[in-house]
Amino acid sequence: MDLYCVMGNPVEHSRSPWIHARFAELTGQTLQYGRLLAPVDGFAQALAQFRSSAEGTARGCNVTVPFKFDAGASAQFLTPRAQLAQAVNCLSFREDGIHGDNTDGAGLVNDIVQNAGVALEGKDVLLLGAGGAAAGVLGPLLASGARRVVVANRTLGKAIALVQRHAAVALPHHADVEARSLGDVSGSFDVLVNATASSLAGDEVPVDARVLKPGALAMDMMYGPAAAGFLDWAARHGAAPRDGLGMLVEQAAEAFEIWRGVRPPSAQVLSELRAIVG
Numbered sequence: 370m371d372l373y374c375v376m377g378n379p380v381e382h383s384r385s386p387w388i389h390a391r392f393a394e395l396t397g398q399t400l401q402y403g404r405l406l407a408p409v410d411g412f413a414q415a416l417a418q419f420r421s422s423a424e425g426t427a428r429g430c431n432v433t434v435p436f437k438f439d440a441g442a443s444a445q446f447l448t449p450r451a452q453l454a455q456a457v458n459c460l461s462f463r464e465d466g467i468h469g470d471n472t473d474g475a476g477l478v479n480d481i482v483q484n485a486g487v488a489l490e491g492k493d494v495l496l497l498g499a500g501g502a503a504a505g506v507l508g509p510l511l512a513s514g515a516r517r518v519v520v521a522n523r524t525l526g527k528a529i530a531l532v533q534r535h536a537a538v539a540l541p542h543h544a545d546v547e548a549r550s551l552g553d554v555s556g557s558f559d560v561l562v563n564a565t566a567s568s569l570a571g572d573e574v575p576v577d578a579r580v581l582k583p584g585a586l587a588m589d590m591m592y593g594p595a596a597a598g599f600l601d602w603a604a605r606h607g608a609a610p611r612d613g614l615g616m617l618v619e620q621a622a623e624a625f626e627i628w629r630g631v632r633p634p635s636a637q638v639l640s641e642l643r644a645i646v647g
Contacts, residue, residue, distance in 0.1 A: 370425035444469030474509030476620025490514030
């Protein structure tokens, strides 16, 4: 049996096993996908134990918080997008070693464009945060045709460093990219993406609602109860609210295709998952 898992801490809440089981069912693939709780300081050991599992052949794993940087350090080969993000959420176990990729950005863009039906070409995008979550999506946002992407973070230096690392990506796509502190965001935007931990912590949205153009898409990477406050804020200020459930499914679809060589019907699975989680 080909084995896959999602590794994180915490991980019991993860919907990934259901998503990948449904992907496998719909594409006729045979595999087993589970959850693996790794000690906060024991990612490498947990990964090694999973790879040596006697229950089947480990083929890969998804990686969630707080291990995306550990996953990058564990891989012998990184895709260009993983190198750019400096974070990995998808590991593939191959004969020549461990390959690391980052599917978060592709998942975000696919959800916005395909599932939400919002074209990014020529749009102004505000990305809140400069940590691993933001780093994983900035490159694909710049490559999506967006006219301008502003990275706003509480610590300006982190936003500047992230923007500088992506300058070479922005250039061929003729996209403007700039860094701001959260209190120094000017203008209004067609799309807002919250990649901070504010929703998870139950904090208020860290920018003024004036950053939203009328009818703007306001997306939180969180989903479920954690995203409720952000979604309510977006709706009260005339934006179209969206949680991160679609991004979760789309990044999983990207990983599934990497592992199995077939693209699962992500829109169908997202519709089914929304019906389950309400």
